[in-house]
Structure formats: C-alpha cells, structure tokens
Amino acid sequence: MRHLPTRTTHQRRGRVVGALAAGLLCTAGLAAPAAAADPAPAAPAAPRLGNGLALTPPMGFNNWNSTHCRAEFNEKMVEGIADLFIAKGLKDAGYQYVNLDDCWALPQRDAQGKLVPDPVRFPHGIKAVADYVHSKGLKFGVYTSAGIKTCNSAGFPGGLGHEYSDARQFADWGVDYLKYDNCNNLGVDAKLRYTTMRDALKATGRPIVYSLCEWGENKPWEWASGVGNLWRTTGDISDSWGSMLSILKENLPLAPAAGPGHWNDPDMLEVGNGGMTDTEYRSHFSMWSIMAAPLLIGSDLRKATPATYEILANKEVTAVDQDPLGKQGTVLTSAGGRWVVAKEMKDGSRTVALFNETDSPQRIATTAKSLGLPRAAAYTQRDLWQHRTYNTAGTVAATVPAHGTVLLRIAPGHAWAQYPPAVETGLDGGPLVESAKPARVTATVTDLGRTPALSTDTALTGPAGWGIRALSPTSSPALPTGRSLTTTWELTAPAGTPNGAYDLTLTSSYRAPAGGRVTQSLPVQAHVVTPPPAGTSYLSDLPWISAANGWGPVERDTSNGESAAGDGRPITVGGTVYAKGLGAHAASDIAYYTGGGCSTVSAMVGVDDETGGKGTVTFEIWADGHRLASTGVLTNPMPPQPLSANITGAKTVHLVVTDGGDGVDSDHADWGNARVVC
Template sequence: MRHPHTRTTRRRVLGALTAALLCTVGLTAPALAAPTDEPASPAPADEPASPALADGLALTPPMGFNNWNSTGCGADFNEAMVKGIADLFVAKGLKDAGYQYVNLDDCWALPARDANGKLVPDPARFPGGIKAVADYVHSKSLKLGIYTSAGTKTCNDAGFPGALGHEYSDARQFADWGVDYLKYDNCNNQGVDAKLRYTTMRDALKATGRPIVYSLCEWGENKPWQWASDVGHLWRTTGDISDSWGSMLSILKQNLPLTPYAGPGHWNDPDMLEVGNGGMTDTEYRSHFSMWSIMAAPLLIGSDLRKASAATFDILDNKEVIAVDQDPLGKQGAVLSSEGGRWVAAKEMRDGSRAVALFNERGSAQRIATTARAVGLPAAQAYTLRDLWRHRSYNTAGTIAATVPAHGTVLVRVSADTRWAKNPPAVELGLDGGSLVEAGKAVSLTSTATDRGRTPAQRVAVSLTGPAGWKVEANSPTTSGALPTGRALRTRWTVTAPKGTATGSYDLTLRAAYRSPTGVRAESVLPLAASVVVAPPSGSSYLGDLPWLSTTNGWGPVERNTSNGESGAGDGHPITVGGVVYTKGLGVHAESAVEYYTGKACETVTADVGVDDEKDAYGTVAFEIWADGTKVASTGVLTTAMPAQPISADVTGAEVVRLVVTDGGDGINSDHADWADAKLSC
C-alpha cells in the first residue's frame, strides 16, 4: 500500500537497526532477505504453486473498496466516510454488480496499544469503534475489511502498531469486531522470514473460527505466487500503483506473466483500482479496468465514490466486464502477443467462450488483430462477437480486429455458437494517413470499412467528422450497396485545421452505418485524435524548451529542466547526475515516454542520461530513442552508482521522435531518470 520509493529505504534501515540492537544483548537477528531488484517472473515449470486453501473463500476475485488511494491518512478518512461508501454501494448499484468489501486502510488505530496490548481504534476517526462500523456495513449485506502490517509498525510514518508478535491477539480482535477481510502489509518486518510472518497470521485468523479473506501485501518481493496459495487468498505481485498511465502500465506488465498461479481462492493482486482519481483519461481508466478484469485481479475501488463522476460509475459498474473478472472458472488471461505495444490477451471462460482484450500501449492509434482459433476456440462457420464496452453483438467469420485508440482497449467476448446469424456482421474501421496536422495545411487520410462477418454488410455509409470549424471533405465514394466478407469500402479524405488553431489534441470520429441481410441496423464507431503541431525551429534546441506531442510517466508529470518530483508539476529539483548539475533537460520517472513532432526536418537527438542523484541506491533504468516506431538508440541498464552516459541518435526523416525510459526490468522503484542537456538538431 505504500509508495515503493519510501518504504524500501525505511525497511532496510529499520532492519539494520534491529540487527544492531539484538547483537548488543548477545542475540542473533533473523536473516534479513537480501535486497533484490529482480523483476517479478513466474517460477520454472518444476516449481508449481502450492495448493489453495480449502476454506471456500474468495472463489472469485474479491470486489470492493479501499480508501487509501483517495484519502490516505487524511482527515476525511473516518467513520462517516466508510458508512457513506456502504450507502453508495447500495444506492449506485455497485452491490448488485458484485462489490462486497468496504475496506479500511492504515491510520484507523491509535499509535499505541492499551495496557493489555490490545489495538485501540482512533476515537476521533471512529467514535463508535470498529465493531459499530462493521455492524453498519453488515446491515447493508456488505462486508468490512481492515489493515495492519506483518511488522512492528505499519507503513505510515506515524508508526501505528503492526501485528508482528501480536498475531493471535490482533486476529481475535478483528474477529470479535466482525471483520471479514484483512490486508496484511510488509513494513518494519525486522527481517523475519516472509513465509513465517504471513503463515503465522494465517494460523491466527483460522484459530478465530471466523471466515476472513486474507490479502498478503508483501509487494511481490519473495515471489508469493510460488508459495502463498495455501497461506492467503490473494497476494500483491508488485509495488504500489499510482494514478498514472506509466505506473499502471508497469504493474500490468509485471502481473501479466503470472497466469499459472491464479485460480479460485488464490489470486494475483496487481494492486487497487485508480479509476476516477483524475490522473488518467477515461479511455485509460477503461483500459485499466479491462486489463484488471482479463487478469482475474481483485477489483478494489480506490476513488472517493462520494465525488465520482458519472463516467467513473459507468466504468466501475460495467457488469459485462465484471463478468469477465468474476468468471467462476477462475482463469487469469494469458498474453498471446505484444509486438509493438499491440497486446492481445485471452481468458478462457466457464461457458467455453473467450474474453479477448486488444490493448494499445502506444500514444497513437494502432490496428490490433487476432483470430478465434488463435484465442483457443474450435473451428466453426462463424462466431458471435460481443463488444463489452459498447454492449453490442456481431457475427465474425473468425477475425477479431480493431483500430484501437491511443492507450485504449477493445474488450470482446467471442463464442462458437449457432446463434451468430441473428447478429449483424462485424465491420472493422480504420483510418490511415497523417494524424498530425499543421494549422492551415490539408492532410490526406484514407478510411476503410471492412466486413469481418460471415454475412454481407448492406447499405454501408461512412462519415468522418472533426471539431467545429475544421474542414473535412470526402474525395471518393462514401457508400456501398453491399460488402461481402473480407471486402472493404475505402474513402479518401482531406482534413484541414483552421489557421491559428492552437497546438494540442482534437477529436475525430469515423462512423459506418449499415444493415444486416435481415434488415437489422448497425453502426461501427472509431474515435480518434488528431494533433495540431508546429514544425520545430531550425538549428539546435533544448528539448526541455520545445512543445511535446504527448507524455506518460510512472510517478508525477514529466518536468521541464528539473528532476521529477513525483507529485504536482514544478515540484522537481535541479537535474543532477553523478554529481554534475544540468540547467536543461527532462526529468521523468519510469515507465516514461515523451513524444516530439519533428516533421521530417531534423537530424539528431543527443543527451547525457542517468538516474538522478536525489534517489537512493535502488534506482535502475534504461533509455531508448525511437524514430517513427523504430528504436534507433538505447543504453543498457543504468543505476544511481553510474555517472551520466551519452546517448545520440540519427533521426533523419522521422516525423515523430519518442524518448523512452524503462524500469530496467525490476519494476518502478526509485526510478528518477534525467535526459540532461537533451538537444534536437534540425
């Protein structure tokens, strides 16, 4: 639950102090696990996961709410908030959609135990005590969760009491209060073996006789997917998520390979949902929700539902997507392909269908395609394809394909059944050509509407619309009487943004209206973005001074000419690598990408790169330069112990240059990276 950058340092310091204190009285400290930056990865085939608990709990991934991502330890975290969330679960239909747990995170207790060693709820936050809150939540036919740590203190800097050495007493209190779910964190663990710490609490919970779902939050450090399925019901596989595309993407990539270890009663947990907290777009939040569902991940809402928008509720309450997550077969989706940031993941469902996610990692639209056979369906004349976000069904001859908007996900459910003919054919839309527009200059585009169904699409009509004031003209036919399977209607267009249009992203929408052979009306819609850009100046320019097309970042925003501060814009410090201070550059945090429009007029990109000195010894990153989708320069993995490294790339003829920083393969922990003195020559 804690920011991985702070908890790593604090844990190791406390472990060292404990060892020193024990040695002074002639005792031996427990062996402290060696620091490791190894990436999360599945065990070899000869290391199977342990058997699952046989207690009938968490047979599908837990669904509910946790306050941490929206309130932390703020004053707004209190009894009234918790009761209000329970009320909203009922009033907004979230309970009916499957959300069940209302979970308290850190800061619910006083900093000290009472004279009997018991935990004491904070009377200012919870004047009625935890049992009263649990009773209220139970009165709504919901369940209550609570939090503590497998250490002497929790992860909060205030140092609330942890459960290490108090497992049976604390578990008894939780059970007596009516707690239904325990999140057990990893801070201040004094180097005690992870399996021992978490197994002791498992036994303590079992001894209470109360059914309590047990969530292990040890950040994936000891690969719990290999040993914890008979210890807990879910286990964190990564460090903490933040409300940014880069963070979500990094965690997604770490959790996706762990498919073999999930199942009924034992789940990989890539951390809570950030949907609605404001750091991502609704398109990105739909991807977040889609991919957590395809991974059979716990769905724990992390936004304050009292302030949530209608769009947030629409995402969280999508019952067709939730059904993918909650499928009783309990399989985590597997990655079939990921080339070029075009991800295909498929999940086997109990009814024999497949849920398929077409996920676009990149900052521009991409076509992503697979087939019914490739996702594991048997050969058939045709298939039913259900779009789970548009809530519409089509027939397909076997192709599963879409042009997926930047950072978007198309989530479908495909089945081989005999009812496919009642649905209209799937029509795939595409738009080729420049999505980069200089104001006042016409750009040529070509749209395609392709029949992917087994039946013909009839009376097809396509349209392309742009913002008010933009000129959009068709230069070839926009209609077709019929499109047989595999045939396409291609239309040429010119698009012109008015002179003086400000730089930025603008919406375009491509539509195809058509009918099935039985007269059923259907429509395919492709939302896209066009970026209004300006040509870079001639000569040499610092990239920190130029406008960018787009950015993604692991923590906080990309910073111009300062380091990354992880929170709001402008909170960075002077860029410093290897003791050298730079006045110009970009401060980022892995996973990060910064795109620039170069208009085929530039030649080189140069920079000195490295991990900023402000971070501890655990930061590891790698830098890449891409030109129009081709990697043209890269470094190896760089650490805080290394001075700045020069990087240079020939980008001659490229329209777009992308600066990428990866996490070095070990997750985003202290990965403050600098593009120092980064220059573009044109």
C-alpha cells in the same frame, strides 16, 4: 510508497526494514521485539490454505488511493461508501468488501497490548462500523502490517509479534478481510511472517480473506497459494497511465499462478481518481478484469462522476473477472504495443482484450482459432462496452483508440445468424497536422461478419473551422465478408491553431441483412504540431505530442517529483547538475514531432542522485516506430551516460524509459541536456 519516502506525498511506504532496522535497534542497545505476547506454534503450518474463501477475485472498496490518512477517512465516510454500494448498483455488480486501510488505529496499543481504534475517526469503534456494513449485506475489511509498525510515516502499530491477539480482535469485530502489509518487518523471513498470521486467522475460527501485500519482493506467486488468498505482485500503483501500464506488464506473465482461492493482485483500482482519461480507465478496468485481478475501488465514491460509475458497475465486464473457472487471461501477442490477451471462460467462450498501448489508433487482430475456439461457420461476438452482439466469420479485430481497449466475448454456435455482421471502422494512425497545411489520412470500413454489410456509409467530423473533405467514395451498396470501403480524407487545421490534441470522430453506418441499421463511431485525436526551429534546441523548451510517466508528470528542467507538476529538484546525475533537461520516472514515453527535418537527438542520461543509491532503468530513443539507441540497464551509482541517435527523415521521436526489469521503485530517470539538431 517504496520510492522516495523523504520526498513523496504518498507517505505509505516510508519504511525501515531488514538489516537496517535490526542494526538501528542493536545500535540503541535494544533487541528486536519478541513475540512473547503471542507465542506462535513452532511447527510450520500445512502447505495449502484451503479456507474455501475468495473462489473468485475479491471485489470491493479500499480508501487509501483517494483519502490516504486525511481527516475525511472516518466512520461516516466508510458507512457512506456502504450506502453507495447499494444506491449505485455496485453490490449488484459483484462488489462485496468495504475495507479500511492504514490510519484507523491509535499510534500505541493499550495496556493489554490490544489495538485501539482512533476515537476521533471511529468514535463508535470498529465493530460498530463492521456491523453497519454487514447490515447492508456487505463484508468488512481492515489493514495492518507484518512489522512492528504500519507503512504510514506516523507509525501505527503493526502485527509482528502480536499476530494471535490481533487476529482475535479482528474476528471479534466481525472482520471478513485482512490486508497485511510489508513495512518495518525487521528482516524477518517473509514466509514466516505471513504464515504466522495465516495460522492466527485460522485459529479464530472466523472465515477471513487473507491478502498478502509484500509487493512481489519475494515472488509470492511461487509460494503463497498455501498462505493467502491473494498476494501483491508489484509495487504500489499510482493514478497515471505509465504506472498502470508498468504494473500490467509485470502481472500478465504470472497467469499460471492464479486460480480459485489464490489470486495475483496487481494493486487497487485508480478508476475515477482523475489522473487518467475515461478511455484509459476503461483499459485499466478491462485489463484488471481479464487478469482475474481483485477489483478494489480506490476512488472516493462520494465524488465519483457518472462515467466512473458506468465503468465500475459494468456487469458484463465484472462477469469476466468473476468467471468461476478462475483463469487469468494470457498474452497471445503484444508486438508494437498491440496486445491480444485472451481468457477462457467456464461456458467455453473466450473473452479477448484488444489493448492499444500506443499513442495513436491501432488495428489489433486475432482469430477464433488462435483463441482456442472450435472451428465453426461463424461465431457470436459480444462487445462488453458497447453492449452489442455481432456475428464474425472468425476474424476478431478492431481499430482501437490510443490507450484504449476493445473487450469482446466470442462463442461458437448457431445463434450468430440473428445478429448483424461485425464491421471494423479504422483509421491509419493518429493524424499529425501542421496548421494551415493539408494532411491526408485513410479510413477503412471492413466487413468481418459471415453476412454482408449493406448500404455502407462513412463520415469524418472534427472541430469547427477545420477543413475536412473526402477525396474518394464514402459509400458502398454492399460489403461482403472481408471486403472494405476505403476513403482518403484531407484535413486542414485553420492557420494559427495552437499545438495540442483535437478530437475527430470517424463514423460508419450499415444495414444488416435481417434489417435494422447499425452505426458505430471511432474517436480519434489529431495532433496539431509545429516542427522544431532550425539549429539546436533543448527538448525541454519544445512542445511534446504526449508524455506518459510512471509517477507524477514529466518535468521540464527538474527531476521527477512523483506527484504534482513543479515538485522536482535540479537534475543531478553522478554529482553533475544539468540546468536543462527532462525529469522522468519509469515507465515513461515522451513523444516529439520532428517533421522529417532534424538530424540528431542527444542527452546525458542516468538515474537521479536523489534516489539515494536506488533505481535501475534503461533509456531508449525511438523514431517512427523503430528503436535507434539504447543504454542497456543503468543503476543509480553510475555516472551520466551519453545517448544519441541519427533521426534524419523521422517525423516523430520518442524518448522512452523502461524499468530495467525489476519494477519501477525509485526509477527517477533524467535526460540531462536533451537536445535536438534540425
């Protein structure tokens, strides 16, 4: 963890690196450890890796995100994961590697300088576990760090100065995959550290996939294709929407660096760990797959829900990740948080992710031409989550739920005529409803196919007791290509309905020309809201519509603690303490309902003093989709800055924090004395 190692419960990145570590050693009258035990060749290695491994992104499991160093991380657990790979169809979906992370070794090497497996966790040794994994037709991986210690605060031995003997041990144990971390590295040049281990692995003669985990600090996408098979492009992921989104945005622009045998790695999967919804986890999995990212399961499969297995074992989605052409998807558009990301496939088709970053349903559209497909009368459109195939005349579009992703595979050819037309079912945003006060929304059903949609019907349903009625027609005998059925609906939440999100479902049904009825549903959330009271209110005292945060939840009246709710400290910026406010962590978005009756939002903003001089963020105020104010990049040493915006007439206000362009490490962002005047 490269955030706050003295506070965070994620102890993995509590590191001492570079000049700091070297200085501490010198102060103590000691020299940095020499590599005497493992003399490395003086000449640099060849510039290309060429080990023939990881020709598609590695798929497997790593225990860290779910177990950390807890006692449950042991050989019984690891062998149980291998069993579940078989029993739950994960091996059939492409998963191969069962990998150990930190804490598998004792804190000290033996008298010969060898690594010693923890006899409590692994009483039969590492080789026995590797043999068990191999007996299932799977592969086995381990972890160490390119420093004198690993990243855990307990300080297990790292590989710096022991590369050749460690690599020999790994090979003798039957290791197939090495994750090589970045802690306690004494400031040794990254390329040198990672190249030395590359050469040590090669010297063993055993094929071992080599994963560089230096967090993107030295731009490995520019040099590491000749060193490792994959390299981390970002800091650590956490099990939150904000963290996943921030890492996604860092990794997407690096597509040119990826290809067979050399992959961008935006960190392990959080699917199933509980910090996101299943819709968000499907987005996480979809976007990692279209980015040709390594797919390393980070949840405890012994406790996984059927929904988690349904996501992880979706062969149509893993096939996108594993496409042998090996291209990472590229961004076509991203305006307004409506992302179109396209990936060229070896068979000539295109996979496209329509990804909705926002908190309400959004129509996201592109065309077959924009995807780079040849001109054709029509195309097949395979929905990889619905497992259904349609025809489209060339428009590729969907109304995508909040934080959702529609993943489609588009191909030209004559087969399209046998499939029903693609029909888009859409709603104009997520309804904001004041209890006992009618609100209107508009739904559309649009034929995108080359063939007509016949006998089309639509319906909107919601919670028991809600008033939902159509104010215009809900059916049409036929919708030709490009035509829509538009229906206005009136919603009324019962008096006294508490604030919060409530599920609605918009359903459309139609008949294809070749026969057979098609029904599809769009999940929508209506938010019951209450406008702020007249006068001046602290935002920390008001309910928000939604709050996305990079690490841990947004905190009321304390700083961000990066983990469970309530673990923050007094908000402190530049020595000034604020009793009221909001503690966030980039990337963050806190949304409030103002109902058109407020005039001003204001706060004193800055990076919390607890980060110890670290952190760079930008604070922004948005209203009804428009950015009204921004601080520009702020750093930790800066005093608190005033930020305010005129929000007259706005129905919603968003307090947004971005990472300042350098990643989210230590980006604790405080909205001191955040207030609204109504």
